[in-house]
Amino acid sequence: MAVVFEKPHALTSAPFHYCPGCTHGIIHRLVAEVIDELGVEGKTVGVSPVGCAVMNYDYFNCDMVEAPHGRAPAVATGLKRAKPDNVIFTYQGDGDLAAIGTAETVHSATRGENITVIFVNNTIYGMTGGQMAPTSLPGQVTQTTPYGRDVNTAGYPVRVCEMLSTLDGVALAQRVAVDCVKNINVAKKAIKKAFQNQIDGKGFSIVEVLSTCPTNWGLSPVEALDWLREKMIPYYPLGVYKDEEKGARLK
Amino acid sequence: MGERFLMKGNEALAEAAIQAGCRHFFGYPITPQTELAAYMSKRMPKVGGTYLQAESELAAANMVLGCSSAGCRAMTSSSSPGISLKTEAISYMAGSDVPALIINVQRGGPGLGGIQPSQADYWQATKATGHGDFQILVFAPATVQEMVNLVGKAFDLGDKYRMPAMILADGMLGQMMEPVEIPDGSDLKLPEKPWATNGHQNKREHNIINSLYLTPQALEKLVKERFERYEIIKKNEQMAEEYLTEDADIIVVAYGASARVSHSAVDLARAQGIRAGLIRPITLWPFPTDALQKAAQTAKKFLCVEMSMGQMIDDVKLSINCSKPVAFYGRTGGMIPTPEEVLDEIIKLGGEK
Numbered sequence: 001m002a003v004v005f006e007k008p009h010a011l012t013s014a015p016f017h018y019c020p021g022c023t024h025g026i027i028h029r030l031v032a033e034v035i036d037e038l039g040v041e042g043k044t045v046g047v048s049p050v051g052c053a054v055m056n057y058d059y060f061n062c063d064m065v066e067a068p069h070g071r072a073p074a075v076a077t078g079l080k081r082a083k084p085d086n087v088i089f090t091y092q093g094d095g096d097l098a099a100i101g102t103a104e105t106v107h108s109a110t111r112g113e114n115i116t117v118i119f120v121n122n123t124i125y126g127m128t129g130g131q132m133a134p135t136s137l138p139g140q141v142t143q144t145t146p147y148g149r150d151v152n153t154a155g156y157p158v159r160v161c162e163m164l165s166t167l168d169g170v171a172l173a174q175r176v177a178v179d180c181v182k183n184i185n186v187a188k189k190a191i192k193k194a195f196q197n198q199i200d201g202k203g204f205s206i207v208e209v210l211s212t213c214p215t216n217w218g219l220s221p222v223e224a225l226d227w228l229r230e231k232m233i234p235y236y237p238l239g240v241y242k243d244e245e246k247g248a249r250l251k
Numbered sequence: 252m253g254e255r256f257l258m259k260g261n262e263a264l265a266e267a268a269i270q271a272g273c274r275h276f277f278g279y280p281i282t283p284q285t286e287l288a289a290y291m292s293k294r295m296p297k298v299g300g301t302y303l304q305a306e307s308e309l310a311a312a313n314m315v316l317g318c319s320s321a322g323c324r325a326m327t328s329s330s331s332p333g334i335s336l337k338t339e340a341i342s343y344m345a346g347s348d349v350p351a352l353i354i355n356v357q358r359g360g361p362g363l364g365g366i367q368p369s370q371a372d373y374w375q376a377t378k379a380t381g382h383g384d385f386q387i388l389v390f391a392p393a394t395v396q397e398m399v400n401l402v403g404k405a406f407d408l409g410d411k412y413r414m415p416a417m418i419l420a421d422g423m424l425g426q427m428m429e430p431v432e433i434p435d436g437s438d439l440k441l442p443e444k445p446w447a448t449n450g451h452q453n454k455r456e457h458n459i460i461n462s463l464y465l466t467p468q469a470l471e472k473l474v475k476e477r478f479e480r481y482e483i484i485k486k487n488e489q490m491a492e493e494y495l496t497e498d499a500d501i502i503v504v505a506y507g508a509s510a511r512v513s514h515s516a517v518d519l520a521r522a523q524g525i526r527a528g529l530i531r532p533i534t535l536w537p538f539p540t541d542a543l544q545k546a547a548q549t550a551k552k553f554l555c556v557e558m559s560m561g562q563m564i565d566d567v568k569l570s571i572n573c574s575k576p577v578a579f580y581g582r583t584g585g586m587i588p589t590p591e592e593v594l595d596e597i598i599k600l601g602g603e604k
Contacts, residue, residue, distance in 0.1 A: 012457075041451075041453065042450055042451055042452040042453040042454075043450035043452065044450065045320075045321070045448050045449070045450060047317070048461075054463060055463070057459045057461055058459075060457070061457050062450070062451065062457055063448035063449065063450055063451055063457050063458045063459070064448065064457060064458075064459045064460070064461075065316075065317065065320045065347075065448050065459075065460040065461070066347070066459070066460065066461040066462065066463055067313065067316070067317075067343075068313060068316075068339050068340060068343050071309065071310070071313035071316075071339075071340070074305070074309070074310040074311075074313035074314045074316075074317065075313050075314070075316050075317035075320070076317060077303070077310075077314050077317060078275070078277065078313065078314035078315060078316060078317025078318035078319070078320070078321070078325065079317040079318065079320060079321050079448070080317075081275055081301045081303065081314070081317075081318060082275060082317070082318040082320075082321035082322070082323040082325070082449070083321050083449055083450065086321075086449065086450050103306050103307055103309075103310065104306070104309075104310050104313070106306075107305070107306035107310065
């Protein structure tokens with residue numbers, strides 16, 4: 001019988017532990033498909049974050065390192081400087097990348113560190129039970145903003161791609177979503193480009209993937225996708241924020 | 252090299268690391284380790300290595316984690332306040348069985364403290380270089396030549412036992428110049444690291460470097476196995492210098508810079524006919540309990556001398572099961588004891604002529 005659909009080789013057979021309706025599973029698959037298509041599993045090393053995706057070292061078939069919270073880009077920098085021909089990616093959530101790891105994110109980006117960053121933004125700390133994240137929307141109710149995020153006391157969300165797009169070291173900064181087939185296809189292309197950029201030595205590439213957290217948003221999976229479209233995308237517009245050749249940047 | 256050079260301690264540490272096969276240095280500026288990073292920034296490009304000035308000590312130490320995970324000999328250096336920040340990555344490396352070299356050129360503390368030499372990080376280095384149940388190897392050189400020798404040893408034992416190693420120096424040793432001979436590392440054979448995350452090349456299962464174990468039974472088992480390894484290290488890797496201890500009534504115990512001072516004090520005491528001796532721990536973890544236990548059989552009293560308010564003294568007392576009195580003399584905050592001050596303490600203990 002002809003095989004029409006199968007698990008990417010870059011994914012192990014371990015069952016995902018993610019909640020129903022969470023889009024981590026889709027994003028993992030896209031990353032794995034890209035690793036397969038580029039034929040780089042054997043020289044790829046992934047860096048796991050602290051957060052819901054912490055155990056993805058069990059899900060990806062390439063070598064994996066589990067980093068301290070927020071330090072994935074620093075760990076990735078060490079891995080890349082050790083073996084520049086290897087393909088190094090980090091997979092990080094919003095708390096990891098945009099709060100505790102902001103310095104590592106910004107400086108690996110501005111160094112033009114030749115790595116790929118998959119940034120999953122679901123506007124909440126999922127693993128610890130739904131606290132306010134740096135990307136929580138104004139007014140958003142979380143465990144630690146029970147009356148809604150008050151920007152007068154809790155400040156404003158961080159728009160990571162916009163911020164990083166100002167840095168010379170960044171080759172690609174693109175925001176995508178995985179809420180529908182069309183957007184999933186766009187997301188896959190972006191992730192592939194972020195990996196291809198690294199192979200081509202173009203420098204730091206980040207793909208921000210807007211993601212859902214039905215459990216901590218208190219919504220059903222379908223409602224969560226609606227919330228993502230109605231609330232998140234207007235605040236975090238999808239699109240390419242930076243896409244440059246390294247040669248052009250360095251002039 | 253075979254030749255002797257006059258080198259600053261900090262620079263000798265750096266060159267020794269290069270000769271020990273280290274090609275990746277991740278740093279962040281701090282006094283008084285400055286010359287080490289500066290030397291690396293000059294030398295690494297010439298030997299095809301990497302010098303990277305990180306955005307923080309946190310980042311530098313985590314870059315070491317990544318680089319060591321890939322199987323390279325990687326290092327970072329700092330001084331006391333910076334080491335506090337590196338303890339995050341050190342704990343993760345210990346919990347993931349990843350070797351690395353960390354150099355602490357100690358200065359006064361707590362807080363921002365001062366920039367003069369100190370030994371106030373003994374507790375941090377030997378008891379809690381981060382959270383959790385773990386130890387790291389800790390070496391305490393007392394001369395520039397010994398700094399050189401111990402860098403190679405720290406890399407070797409770190410690789411052998413798969414754990415971080417620290418050179419616990421201080422601002423005095425880092426800044427002083429002495430003649431040194433640096434071993435030529437051009438024929439160095441580095442050990443294989445089949446556990447490294449350097450890409451499986453489709454030839455093996457994927458390797459995972461990780462310190463997360465959500466099942467308490469699994470975590471306990473792993474930590475216990477690690478502590479079994481620590482017992483082997485305690486048995487095999489203790490290092491100490493014994494100076495005039497055989498007939499000594501009073502034995503001074505001191506490491507690093509304070510051992511140099513104490514060495515002179517012992518000479519002054521001997522010149523007066525006082526039977527004093529010195530035990531100088533070279534490994535602070537594992538602590539050289541064997542040397543102290545042996546000395547406790549004949550010595551009458553011990554005097555622990557440190558550039559702190561007294562941190563190693565507990566290990567001295569424990570090593571000899573408090574079987575003999577252990578006095579303490581220390582200066583702190585960047586103050587360095589003089590041989591005369593230490594001599595006075597030896598005399599106070601009733602050192603007999």
